[in-house]
Amino acid sequence: MDKQESQSFGRCIWQARRKKGLSQRELAVKVGVDYTYLSKLENDHVEPSEKVIRSLAEHLSLNAEQLMYLAGRMTQNDSEAFEQLLKVNYKEMPALFRRMRESPGIDSLVKARDEQIVRLQKENAELRTKVEKLQKKLTLFKPYIFYSKEEIERKANEILHNMPNLHNDDAAKIPIDATRVCDYLNLSIDIEEILPDEHGLIVAKILPLERRILVNSGLPEMLGTFTEFTIAHEIGHWVLHINQEDADILSEEINENSDDENQVILFLCRSASSPIDKFEAFEWQAQYFASCLLMPRYVLQELRKERDLTNWKHLFIMAKELGVTISSLIYRLQNLGWIYIPKGSKQIYPGKIGLETEQPRMYYL
Numbered sequence: 001m002d003k004q005e006s007q008s009f010g011r012c013i014w015q016a017r018r019k020k021g022l023s024q025r026e027l028a029v030k031v032g033v034d035y036t037y038l039s040k041l042e043n044d045h046v047e048p049s050e051k052v053i054r055s056l057a058e059h060l061s062l063n064a065e066q067l068m069y070l071a072g073r074m075t076q077n078d079s080e081a082f083e084q085l086l087k088v089n090y091k092e093m094p095a096l097f098r099r100m101r102e103s104p105g106i107d108s109l110v111k112a113r114d115e116q117i118v119r120l121q122k123e124n125a126e127l128r129t130k131v132e133k134l135q136k137k138l139t140l141f142k143p144y145i146f147y148s149k150e151e152i153e154r155k156a157n158e159i160l161h162n163m164p165n166l167h168n169d170d171a172a173k174i175p176i177d178a179t180r181v182c183d184y185l186n187l188s189i190d191i192e193e194i195l196p197d198e199h200g201l202i203v204a205k206i207l208p209l210e211r212r213i214l215v216n217s218g219l220p221e222m223l224g225t226f227t228e229f230t231i232a233h234e235i236g237h238w239v240l241h242i243n244q245e246d247a248d249i250l251s252e253e254i255n256e257n258s259d260d261e262n263q264v265i266l267f268l269c270r271s272a273s274s275p276i277d278k279f280e281a282f283e284w285q286a287q288y289f290a291s292c293l294l295m296p297r298y299v300l301q302e303l304r305k306e307r308d309l310t311n312w313k314h315l316f317i318m319a320k321e322l323g324v325t326i327s328s329l330i331y332r333l334q335n336l337g338w339i340y341i342p343k344g345s346k347q348i349y350p351g352k353i354g355l356e357t358e359q360p361r362m363y364y365l
Contacts, residue, residue, distance in 0.1 A: 007070070008044050009041070009044060009048070009070040009071045009072075010041055010042045010043050010044035010045075012062070012067070012070055013041060013060065014042040014188065016060040017042075017060060017183075018183050020061070021164065023177045023180040023183065024038050024039055024042075024179045024189065025177060025179060027056075027060075030055075030059045031052060031055045031059060032055065033052060035179070036191045036217070039189055040191075040192070042190075043212075045192065047071065047072070047073075050073060053067050053068055053071055053073070145240075146281075147240060147285055149335065152240070152285060152288050152289050152292060153292045153297070155239055155240070155289065156289055156293040156296070157297075159181060159184065159185070159293070160293070163180070164184075174299055174321060174322055174323065175228070175321070175324070176293065176294050176323070177228075178228050178231040178232045178235065178294065179231065181232070181235055181293065182213065182231065182235065185238065186211055187211050187212065187213055187235070187238060188210070188211065188212045188213070189212075189213050189215070189231060190213070190215070191214075191215045191216075191217045192214060192215075192216075192217055193216065193218045194214060194216040194218065201216075201219075202216060203216055203219065204230055206234055206237055206238060206242065208243075213235075213238070215227060215230055215231060228324070229294065229324060232289070232290035232294050233286050233289075233290040235289070235293065236285065236287070236289030236290050236293070237282070237286045239289065240282075240285050240289060241282055241285075241286070288335065291328060291331060291332040294322065294323070294324055294328070295322055295324060295328070295329065299322070300333075300336070300338075303318050303321060303322070304338070309333060309338055309339050309348070309350070310339065310348040310349065311348075312346075315330070315333075315348075333351070336351075337351045337352055338350075338351050339351045
């Protein structure tokens with residue numbers, strides 16, 4: 001774990017989990033924690049207990065003692081050795097602490113720290129200037145491109161087809177885990193509170209330079225299937241609307257340890273209540289991508305066998321098997337032209353392939 005010692009605890013866990021081929025949910029179950037907590041661990045937002053650290057080490061084949069050091073914790077052996085040192089040298093300890101406090105070396109350390117802060121501030125200022133120049137040359141967000149439904153579905157299917165251990169002819173691998181798709185695309189997921197801004201509620205953020213998706217934990221709908229669809233929606237934005245090549249170039253120029261807000265470039269997703277409807281087309285594309293990703297046509301074709309798509313009971317069973325909301329399933333089936341529900345009605349009619357339906361608006365940019 002020599003290389004890992006120079007990493008953060010969260011980064012080490014993230015890399016080891018991906019190497020094992022585990023999703024966040026799968027590892028969280030093994031460790032006995034909620035996957036949102038594991039997400040925070042991987043992003044170094046919470047401090048793990050010794051029990052969690054040792055469980056992670058066991059399931060990720062990592063050295064538990066070294067993992068403890070990465071987390072900034074003393075091992076049991078360290079604590080015992082320190083207590084023994086105090087017991088044996090208890091008379092000398094007060095004098096030792098006094099000499100440490102009075103030592104000129106302490107002042108030199110403080111001075112060195114202040115000089116380091118000044119140097120880092122200067123480097124950050126130079127870096128900001130460099131980033132601003134690069135931003136003028138690079139475009140992180142693609143201009144609006146018209147994608148047909150067929151193109152969007154093809155992009156979603158390409159990902160599913162190329163993902164390890166998931167093939168288009170295997171309809172048994174449902175529900176599809178959106179966090180596993182993020183791992184495949186080298187995206188990290190974090191669920192945390194996102195405060196509203198002057199335009200209102202924010203559902204999620206994409207940080208292209210960090211290849212990171214933030215989902216708002218403060219949403220009342222943040223339960224199960226809603227979270228899954230939200231993540232899939234953000235993946236849609238990443239695939240369709242983020243200029244990944246330029247993002248990777250620009251991210252190489254950014255100091256990973258900097259917390260400067262001026263360096264944060266965001267792609268925001270808002271709720272349906274947002275008055276900003278300028279980019280409705282962007283949001284519909286991401287929404288359609290999410291439905292294709294979580295409900296692939298080949299899976300639906302298997303699930304519809306011996307089922308009546310005009311029967312609500314059958315549709316609810318299918319939604320549960322797919323791990324999506326019933327509204328998401330209805331949206332997908334209507335777009336496929338397999339069913340038709342008149343506006344304001346609860347009656348389901350057999351659809352016709354190619355039937356155009358109303359496109360519900362769930363998010364706005």
